[in-house]
Amino acid sequence: MIFRKENRSESFQRQISSLRQQLQTETESQTDEFRHSESQDTSQFSASAREGRETADVTIAASRPTDTSGTTQITTATTAGTTPRGTWQTPDTNTSVIAGNAHWNGTLRTEGSLHVHGRAEGELHATHDLYVAEGAQVDAGIFADNVVVAGLVRGTIEARTRLEVLPQGHVSGDVKAPKLVVHEGARLSGKLTMEGTGAVQYSTSSQSTKSRRSGR
Structure with a gap:
């Protein structure tokens, strides 16, 4: 069995490599968390936008006039004994x-x-x-x-x-x-x-x- 004595330079390099790996691991973890959070925000935004479009569609549909031609008739009742047409009610230029x-x-x-x-x-x-x-x-x-x-x-x-x-x-x-x-x-x-x-x-x-x- 051979024992090799490690010098200071190799020890320092090993520590640097260990620190790099640790930093890389932490960076990847933070990136994954950010992507996950962004994905959730995007899903929520899509759902909100979809609900907004549905609400807008309902509002527009409700505000559109309904075609009731031929079904609604407005009648005016006349009182017996009242005067028919006459300019005494609405004077004109003549x-x-x-x-x-x-x-x-x-x-x-x-x-x-x-x-x-x-x-x-x-x-x-x-x-x-x-x-x-x-x-x-x-x-x-x-x-x-x-x-x-x-x-x-x-x-x-x-x-x-x-x-x-x-x-x-x-x-x-x-x-x-x-x-x-x-x-x-x-x-x-x-x-x-x-x-x-x-x-x-x-x-x-x-x-x-x-x-x-x-x-x-």
Whole structure:
């Protein structure tokens, strides 16, 4: 058996080699841990992104309008006794107005509609609608297609299509109209002539109604 004495140089080199191996082992271990952690983070990020896409798809699908053509119908109920179309509800550029602080005396003619909010005397002619507003006072003959009275009228009314007296309205005079609508609370007195019937003497209010055919 031969014993070899190790010198200092060989001992130093052996220690260096041992340290290198130890450092390499620790570095590889840290690298494996980092890769494992990165893999977990990537998996979590992918799962979160996938959930986000699914949520977005659901939100977009919910926000898209549903085609209901042919299945949904919207109907508007109408109340019996209410006025049909009329510019007295929605005045336009062809509507003439006698203002509340105005006083008209004479003959007024318009090819559109007329609103009376003040006072008028004489004759009022409108091709379309004539509206006597609440608080207005008319001592004149009224000639129009449709007549709506919410104020006071003393005189002749000739409505070619329809006459309507609102609850605040008061009519005193002769009336000629194919259709007549009188609301509860309205007051009328005078003579009524309708197409296909004779003249009817009438006096009505919300409390009492009296009717007598002329000639009897």
